[in-house]
Amino acid sequence: MDVTEDTVRDVCTDAVFERGERYLADGRIHEIHRVDTTVTAVVSGSRQYDVRVDLATDGFAPWCDCPYDGPGACKHVVAVLLRCVDDLPPDGGDRLDAALDGADADELRAFLRDELATDADLRERFLARVGESTRQSVDELRTAIDRRFEETNPEYHVVFELIDFTQWFDLANEYREQGRYASAATVYRALVESLDDNMERVDGAYDHFSRAFSRALDGYVDCVATAERNADAVTDAVAFLNERVTSGTPFLTEHFGTAAAELQEKVGEQSCE
Incomplete structure (x- = not known):
């Protein structure tokens, strides 16, 4: 995707675009790097924020760890994209490839293993x-995800910032x-359970957590x-979804019911093929 002012405007609001322009002009972008089409940067605001965009993806697949939960991309992402319009960072991919090509196989293996x-x-x-399947259970994966909620605001139960x-x-x-796919489903279920059980403690950035929940459930x-x-395995999955209809976060119950019906429909279509 071409990086132009017009394509940047397409991923944010007018107000955010103007703030991104100011951030760029104020020199708030630090440590910007590019490997192939992926650009990473640190942008200073009330604190240092990590930003990542993919210049080859429609919409640039923006990511930033700031608490912005409005429509479109945040001002930190916009500043980085506008920097790419005016001054695209040099591609470090060739240097990385050269280093990999010249590396001793045993040293590379030792480094990777460490x-x-x-x-x-x-x-x-x-x-x-x-090609290895996961050996982690849903509960083990959930423990790590739940820890993110605990660590985000350790002094209070409420979560104010993005995770x-x-x-x-x-x-x-x-x-x-x-x-x-079974291994992928294990990871997705851990995300679904953790997000559902922790959603009521979220105070702010609702769009961020709702999008993550919907993505994991889908x-x-x-x-x-x-x-x-x-x-039996499909029955177990449908039972899990239906159980969450009654036990889960109230404003998410409809999503679980829809997902259970959708799963049954998908499996029914496949059995007819």
Whole structure:
């Protein structure tokens, strides 16, 4: 997707566009880098915010860890995109490829193993990429997700700021790309359960958490329908969704009921093929 002022305006409101222009003019962008089409940067506001955009994706797939929950992209993302219009960062992909090509295989293996040993999230994504199914249960994954809610505002029960769920969505997507839909469904269900159980403590940024919930629920239904040919497994998934209709967060119950009906419909269509 071409990065122009017009395409940037398409992903934000007029007011946010003007704020992004001011942030760019004020020199608030720091540590901006590009590898292939992915641009990452740090933008200073009330604190330092991490920003990521994909210049090749329709709409740029913007992500920022600021608490903005309005329509479209935030001013930090807009500032970074406008910087790319005027001064596209050099592509570090060639340097990375050259370093990989020139690296000793044993040293590269040792480095990778050390990183995987100390970074559990990276380890899970790596195992997914090479075709391993997840060994983590829904409860184990939920524990890590719930911890994000606890850590966001440890002194109070209320959550005021955004929580980044990217690592779990990336992990689920990795499993889907490898055709391991049951593993992806496990990750999605952990997200669904955690978001449902913690939604009532959210005070602000509702759109962010609602979008994450809807994305996880849709992913769960799609993956269960694709992965399972066992009637008992599908029955269990439908029972989980229906149980949440009565026990879950009140304003999410309709979503669970719709998802249960959609799953049954998808499975019924597949059995007729």
